[in-house]
Amino acid sequence: MRRIAILNQKGGVGKTTTSVNLASAMSGAGKTVCLIDLDPQAHASAHLGVTATRGMNTMYDMLVRQTPWEQTRLQVEPNLWVTPSSLDLAAAEVELSGMVGREMILRDLVQAEPNAFDVMILDCAPSLGVLTLNALTCVDEVIIPLQPHFLALHGLGKLLETTSLVTKRLNPTLKVTGVVLTLCDLQTKLTHEIVEDLCRFLEKARGGKTPWADAELFRTRIRRNIKLAECPSFGKSIFGYAPTCNGAEDYALLAQEILNLQPAV
Amino acid sequence: MRRIAILNQKGGVGKTTTSVNLASAMSGAGKTVCLIDLDPQAHASAHLGVTATRGMNTMYDMLVRQTPWEQTRLQVEPNLWVTPSSLDLAAAEVELSGMVGREMILRDLVQAEPNAFDVMILDCAPSLGVLTLNALTCVDEVIIPLQPHFLALHGLGKLLETTSLVTKRLNPTLKVTGVVLTLCDLQTKLTHEIVEDLCRFLEKARGGKTPWADAELFRTRIRRNIKLAECPSFGKSIFGYAPTCNGAEDYALLAQEILNLQPAV
Numbered sequence: 001m002r003r004i005a006i007l008n009q010k011g012g013v014g015k016t017t018t019s020v021n022l023a024s025a026m027s028g029a030g031k032t033v034c035l036i037d038l039d040p041q042a043h044a045s046a047h048l049g050v051t052a053t054r055g056m057n058t059m060y061d062m063l064v065r066q067t068p069w070e071q072t073r074l075q076v077e078p079n080l081w082v083t084p085s086s087l088d089l090a091a092a093e094v095e096l097s098g099m100v101g102r103e104m105i106l107r108d109l110v111q112a113e114p115n116a117f118d119v120m121i122l123d124c125a126p127s128l129g130v131l132t133l134n135a136l137t138c139v140d141e142v143i144i145p146l147q148p149h150f151l152a153l154h155g156l157g158k159l160l161e162t163t164s165l166v167t168k169r170l171n172p173t174l175k176v177t178g179v180v181l182t183l184c185d186l187q188t189k190l191t192h193e194i195v196e197d198l199c200r201f202l203e204k205a206r207g208g209k210t211p212w213a214d215a216e217l218f219r220t221r222i223r224r225n226i227k228l229a230e231c232p233s234f235g236k237s238i239f240g241y242a243p244t245c246n247g248a249e250d251y252a253l254l255a256q257e258i259l260n261l262q263p264a265v
Numbered sequence: 266m267r268r269i270a271i272l273n274q275k276g277g278v279g280k281t282t283t284s285v286n287l288a289s290a291m292s293g294a295g296k297t298v299c300l301i302d303l304d305p306q307a308h309a310s311a312h313l314g315v316t317a318t319r320g321m322n323t324m325y326d327m328l329v330r331q332t333p334w335e336q337t338r339l340q341v342e343p344n345l346w347v348t349p350s351s352l353d354l355a356a357a358e359v360e361l362s363g364m365v366g367r368e369m370i371l372r373d374l375v376q377a378e379p380n381a382f383d384v385m386i387l388d389c390a391p392s393l394g395v396l397t398l399n400a401l402t403c404v405d406e407v408i409i410p411l412q413p414h415f416l417a418l419h420g421l422g423k424l425l426e427t428t429s430l431v432t433k434r435l436n437p438t439l440k441v442t443g444v445v446l447t448l449c450d451l452q453t454k455l456t457h458e459i460v461e462d463l464c465r466f467l468e469k470a471r472g473g474k475t476p477w478a479d480a481e482l483f484r485t486r487i488r489r490n491i492k493l494a495e496c497p498s499f500g501k502s503i504f505g506y507a508p509t510c511n512g513a514e515d516y517a518l519l520a521q522e523i524l525n526l527q528p529a530v
């Protein structure tokens with residue numbers, strides 16, 4: 001099972017949009033996929049029309065009550081399952097702060113079913129707290145959505161530093177698979193400057209010992225497309241809402257590029 | 266002194282862009298302004314060219330060591346001061362979790378100098394944790410930047426609920442002054458739908474007992490404008506970088522609209 005976290009502590013760079021549409025594109029290509037929502041905002045859940053109701057098990061139950069993964073997921077499309085989040089999850093940061101090995105709770109629950117799916121994708125909150133540490137400890141790969149803006153690039157150093165700490169102390173096999181440009185206006189000067197900065201940075205790190213030594217800038221870039229902002233209100237991925245628009249084309253290409261990168265683990 | 270928090274736990278809706286450019290527009294209009302950066306990403310600080318160095322007092326010192334406000338601010342423009350943030354602030358969430366009255370630390374430090382400035386503006390992180398609670402406890406007004414997208418509107422209920430709890434338990438005079446539409450593409454159907462939903466919601470609440478009963482949707486809307494995304498890389502507000510562009514016009518208008526709303530407290 002490939003285990004991928006979609007992560008960037010900068011807010012609003014397209015983490016949820018990428019998680020949901022990547023999961024849907026991969027399940028459309030015949031892979032069995034589970035999307036795990038680790039954001040208390042529960043936007044990945046809402047994006048696929050899932051709202052946590054009383055009695056339904058969510059991510060909160062997994063982390064705070066160690067409810068097995070099997071009991072917290074729902075099927076939403078033929079090959080796609082979702083483990084929903086809820087607002088209670090916001091309390092987990094403080095509730096878990098005293099627990100032994102608090103960063104490893106999710107890893108242990110996922111490892112109980114190591115081949116439950118072909119791919120597992122985790123949508124993270126805009127922070128590097130205990131929820132995100134649980135994600136980084138339980139996956140093998142990180143994909144970083146990045147809007148080609150200065151403030152988004154500014155935080156990349158801290159994000160990579162955190163993955164490096166997790167590799168040293170919690171999860172030695174963790175790697176950054178790549179960075180995907182999102183919300184792209186391909187013509188602007190700013191985009192070119194940011195892309196140049198980023199390529200230079202990744203080039204310099206190549207072959208070193210860091211978790212991002214083999215990271216690449218994905219060839220597929222996600223163009224700005226209003227239909228990607230409209231589809232969450234219908235509880236559908238872009239493939240269920242507007243399957244022929246630029247957004248669907250870009251995410252299908254990105255899914256293909258990621259699936260071609262590695263043999264299924 | 267008017268005390269305003271710029272707040273929305275949804276990521277990437279323009280909190281930092283609004284805080285910095287509003288502060289700069291108001292200081293340009295002759296008001297003395299202090300911008301306080303409560304986000305561990307320290308983007309408001311970076312936007313104005315301030316990077317916390319060793320030995321410099323930051324927001325972390327204020328909250329964890331109760332360093333007086335006077336010792337943590339720097340002047341960056343003729344009428345504009347900044348209390349910078351730093352990455353250490355991310356640790357404050359757990360470090361403060363056991364402290365008595367942890368939400369009131371900032372309020373007490375600011376109340377030691379109740380008339381230090383005409384206006385104080387707080388930029389918040391994309392979360393509703395202890396840092397944001399400190400902001401809500403120490404201000405009188407909340408301004409909510411909102412991108413007219415479904416996922417941004419989705420979280421508004423939780424944000425308002427949190428302001429209501431703060432009003433009940435920590436800060437009885439807290440009010441939501443208004444919502445400002447940011448990153449606006451005025452032509453799209455989605456914007457019209459979101460604006461209608463929002464107006465209907467605010468209309469229904471009018472005259473009630475909630476902190477948002479008098480909240481309005483500001484007439485000024487902030488249009489999408491690439492220069493607003495370029496200026497942070499020069500360490501300047503939009504007024505220092507491109508004073509005649511749409512972004513500068515929109516934020517100058519918004520500053521006027523807010524200053525006209527209330528007599529200076």
Ligand SMILES: Nc1ncnc2c1ncn2[C@@H]1O[C@H](COP(=O)(O)OP(=O)(O)OP(=O)(O)O)[C@@H](O)[C@H]1O
Pocket residue numbers: 010011012013014015016017018039043124125126182183184222223224225226227228229230232274275276277391414415416417
């Ligand atoms: N390529 C795109 N074109 C147009 N709109 C987009 C695109 N990608 C994302 N959006 C919209 O931009 C906003 C931010 O995206 P999204 O919520 O996915 O980011 P995020 O990183 O998950 O945010 P958060 O930090 O709050 O979790 C959303 O309203 C989304 O609908």
Ligand SMILES: Nc1ncnc2c1ncn2[C@@H]1O[C@H](COP(=O)(O)OP(=O)(O)OP(=O)(O)O)[C@@H](O)[C@H]1O
Pocket residue numbers: 009010011012126149150151152275276277278279280281282283304308389390391447448449487488489490491492493494495497
């Ligand atoms: N009106 C605008 N036009 C174009 N770009 C904008 C506009 N407002 C903000 N931006 C850009 O959009 C991105 C998000 O804005 P910003 O960082 O201010 O949001 P935020 O809510 O503070 O994010 P976070 O949740 O990470 O704190 C930034 O790269 C910023 O430069």
Ligand SMILES: [Mg+2]
Pocket residue numbers: 015016017039043124125
């Ligand atoms: Mg998200």
Ligand SMILES: [Mg+2]
Pocket residue numbers: 280281282304308389390
């Ligand atoms: Mg910000």
